[in-house]
Every structure is written in C-alpha cells, then in structure tokens.
Amino acid sequence: MMKFKIPQLSLSILSILLWGVIGIIAIAPFTPPALALDYNKEILIEADFSGRDLTDSSFTKANLRQSNFSNSDLTGVSFFAANLESANLEGTNLTNSTLDSARLIKANLTNAILEGAFAANAKFDGAIIDGADFTDVLLRPDEQKKLCKVAKGTNPTTGRETRDTLYCP
Helix, strand or coil: CCCCCCCCCHHHHHHHHHHHHHHHHCCCCCCCCCCCCCCCCCECCCEECCCCCCCCCECCCCCCCCCCCCEEECCCCCCCCCCCCCCCCCCCCCCCCCCCCCECCCEEECCEECCCEECCEEECCCCCCCCCEEECCCCCCCHHHHHHHHHHCCCCCCCEEHHHHHHCC
C-alpha cells in the first residue's frame, strides 16, 4: 500500500482557502443596503429611473420634467422644489417623501402611494391621480379641492379609495 504525503505548506494553503470560501458564503446574504443617491439641482429631463429602489435619495430642486419613475421605491425621497412636470410616477411608493414646493403639473400618479408625504405648496394641476393613495398627506386646501374634482379609483396595493384618502366631500 502506498502512502501519499502532502507537504505541510500545501495543507495550510488549502485550509486558508477553505476558510475563505466559508467566510464569503457566510456573509454573502448580508449585503449592505443601497446607498441613498444625491441628484440635487441636477437637470435630468426625460431620465429613466423606472423600477429602481431610490429610498432616501434626494432630488431637491432637480429638473425632472418628463422623467420616468414608474414602479420605483421612492420611500423617504426628497423632491423639495423639484420640477416633476409630466413625470411618470405610476405605481411608485412615495411613502414619507417630501414633495413640498414640487411641480407635479400633468404628472401621472396612477396607483401611487403617497402615504405620509409632505406636499405643502406642491402643485398638482392636471395630474392623473386614479387609484393614488393620499393617506395622511399634508396638502394645501386649494390643492386638495382641485384633486377631489378628479379623484377616482382604488389603490391596488393599499385597497384605499383615492377620494377617501383625500377626505373629499
């Protein structure tokens, strides 16, 4: 019977490699969350942000006219004084976002969730809000009145009626 001898150095290298592989496998599921992005004062006309996780990002005073944010997670995002004219926000999650002084003129907010958003001084002239959820959104009374004139539908995610979330008469 033959015996093979593995040199001690080779055994040590194999051991280190094995522990390295085990270490990588152990920490792989614990990847850090995506970092918030800063797009403040950027000109991003017709930009495509669809289907992205932009949680806690900032678009303060950005020009986002005709940009596409459809089906994106915009939780906690700041759109303070941003131009979102004709932007596609269909199916977005805008929970706890800042929309103060934003221009959402002719924006598509179909089935968007705006729960807890701060939208004082935001302009929604001509916005499409079918199925949007405005639960606990801070709005100016004149904007709320305008939105109630066109409010209809039920949000498919929250199950809430748009008119109910706006406290329409």
